[in-house]
Amino acid sequence: MSKLKVIIAGAGLGGLCLAQILRRADVGVEIFESDSSPWDRPQGYRLHIDRDGVNALREVLPANLYRLFEATAMRPLPYTTIVDTTLKELRRISSGGHDRTPRHWLADGGPQHINVNRATLRHILLTGLQDFCRFGARMLRYETDAEGVTAVFADGSTARGDILVGADGIRSAVRRQRLPEARIMDTGVRAIYGRIPIEKARHHLPEHVLADVFTVASDDRRVFLGLGPVIFPARPDAASDRIAPEAGLFGQDDYVVCIVGGRREYFPGEDAMLRQAGGPALQALAIRMLEEWPAAAGAIPAQGDPSSFFSIEMHTSVPCDLGETFRVTLLGDAIHAMTPTLGRGANVAMRDAALLGHAIIAVERGEVGLALALTAYEREMASYGFGVVRESAFIGQGLMGQDSLAA
Ligand SMILES: Cc1cc2nc3c(=O)[nH]c(=O)nc-3n(C[C@H](O)[C@H](O)[C@H](O)COP(=O)(O)OP(=O)(O)OC[C@H]3O[C@@H](n4cnc5c(N)ncnc54)[C@H](O)[C@@H]3O)c2cc1C
Numbered sequence: 001m002s003k004l005k006v007i008i009a010g011a012g013l014g015g016l017c018l019a020q021i022l023r024r025a026d027v028g029v030e031i032f033e034s035d036s037s038p039w040d041r042p043q044g045y046r047l048h049i050d051r052d053g054v055n056a057l058r059e060v061l062p063a064n065l066y067r068l069f070e071a072t073a074m075r076p077l078p079y080t081t082i083v084d085t086t087l088k089e090l091r092r093i094s095s096g097g098h099d100r101t102p103r104h105w106l107a108d109g110g111p112q113h114i115n116v117n118r119a120t121l122r123h124i125l126l127t128g129l130q131d132f133c134r135f136g137a138r139m140l141r142y143e144t145d146a147e148g149v150t151a152v153f154a155d156g157s158t159a160r161g162d163i164l165v166g167a168d169g170i171r172s173a174v175r176r177q178r179l180p181e182a183r184i185m186d187t188g189v190r191a192i193y194g195r196i197p198i199e200k201a202r203h204h205l206p207e208h209v210l211a212d213v214f215t216v217a218s219d220d221r222r223v224f225l226g227l228g229p230v231i232f233p234a235r236p237d238a239a240s241d242r243i244a245p246e247a248g249l250f251g252q253d254d255y256v257v258c259i260v261g262g263r264r265e266y267f268p269g270e271d272a273m274l275r276q277a278g279g280p281a282l283q284a285l286a287i288r289m290l291e292e293w294p295a296a297a298g299a300i301p302a303q304g305d306p307s308s309f310f311s312i313e314m315h316t317s318v319p320c321d322l323g324e325t326f327r328v329t330l331l332g333d334a335i336h337a338m339t340p341t342l343g344r345g346a347n348v349a350m351r352d353a354a355l356l357g358h359a360i361i362a363v364e365r366g367e368v369g370l371a372l373a374l375t376a377y378e379r380e381m382a383s384y385g386f387g388v389v390r391e392s393a394f395i396g397q398g399l400m401g402q403d404s405l406a407a
Pocket of ligand 1: 015139172173348
């Protein structure tokens with residue numbers, strides 16, 4: 001029987017990875033998620049997964065679920081290709097070539113770049129955790145004492161454990177209480193995301209767009225168009241029937257994600273209008289943003305599925321000092337949210353989860369004390385996590401006019 005009970009706030013990619021590794025080691029765990037179901041709201045489409053993410057998933061998932069992840073993951077050519085507004089190729093950058101942050105690998109293995117469908121990956125990570133996951137549970141605050149920690153939820157209920165992990169994303173309630181001085185800043189960049197069905201993509205996009213990790217064009221305002229394919233090696237539903245029927249993955253057709261973004265000044269209307277607009281209106285806005293571009297690129301957002309479009313406001317964390325901790329810790333976007341310029345936020349969140357999982361398992365086995373284990377985890381996590389925040393901000397300033405962290 002487990003000595004420890006870990007409470008995780010947030011069933012995103014990071015929280016679920018942590019729950020997977022703890023369950024495999026028979027550590028007591030309970031996850032509380034504010035959404036009323038895993039499929040409550042659109043969470044984005046394509047995700048770029050790099051070596052941090054692959055290594056973390058290999059560490060946390062049971063063997064058959066890891067095989068399912070591999071079976072549903074596209075292996076693109078490892079390039080980000082820069083094109084001009086006529087779609088003429090300017091440069092092919094080896095993916096990861098932007099990234100000057102030193103990394104510590106959790107496991108061996110060569111460089112890998114993978115494109116996955118976010119909902120498919122989350123579904124794989126949820127597999128086997130249904131009995132430990134409570135949806136519709138929004139954590140408000142916590143109280144600590146000598147024996148443990150109590151999490152308090154919006155419906156008045158509470159949960160008691162030995163450790164509380166804030167995996168509750170960029171607006172983390174756990175971070176607000178633990179580190180009230182930690183700042184999240186608006187970078188001034190907005191973007192509209194949509195999905196282009198594969199048949200239209202094959203017809204309207206250059207061939208390399210369907211093969212590379214990512215393709216991007218921008219104009220002299222730094223308004224940009226980004227394109228990233230998800231071409232499944234096997235359909236997720238068929239792959240799960242074959243490899244892990246308990247996962248019950250949903251079907252999903254191949255697609256190319258289409259992103260139109262830039263500084264807020266170039267978006268007509270206020271943020272409130274962007275937040276309220278439905279898919280077709282956002283698609284129309286994306287088309288308008290590129291109306292002065294030559295038709296080959298300017299017409300691309302029109303190929304998307306109108307209902308698939310949504311908008312985001314890009315925010316970033318500002319690196320800060322975490323000090324010492326006991327019982328309450330953080331992972332992923334809850335502490336080091338970053339702009340998606342390097343496509344690394346989810347990878348770093350999953351790396352945190354694997355690292356923290358090992359630290360908690362060592363405490364469970366009596367190999368190290370709780371305060372020491374959590375403080376060592378946080379020191380390492382903050383060092384690489386804030387490193388990637390700075391790198392993403394630096395690249396984001398050049399590519400899309402993101403405000404600097406100093407601002
Ligand atoms: C458009 C876009 C594209 C991106 N592309 C990439 C990419 O290609 N590669 C990459 O690595 N990263 C990418 N990222 C970043 C990546 O999505 C995040 O870094 C990643 O999701 C962080 O995972 P997380 O588990 O820390 O947080 P989240 O995924 O945000 O999960 C947090 C969870 O906590 C829940 N929650 C929130 N508050 C509470 C509460 N009070 N109580 C209980 N539950 C709560 C939320 O509902 C959510 O389910 C992208 C981000 C965006 C916006």
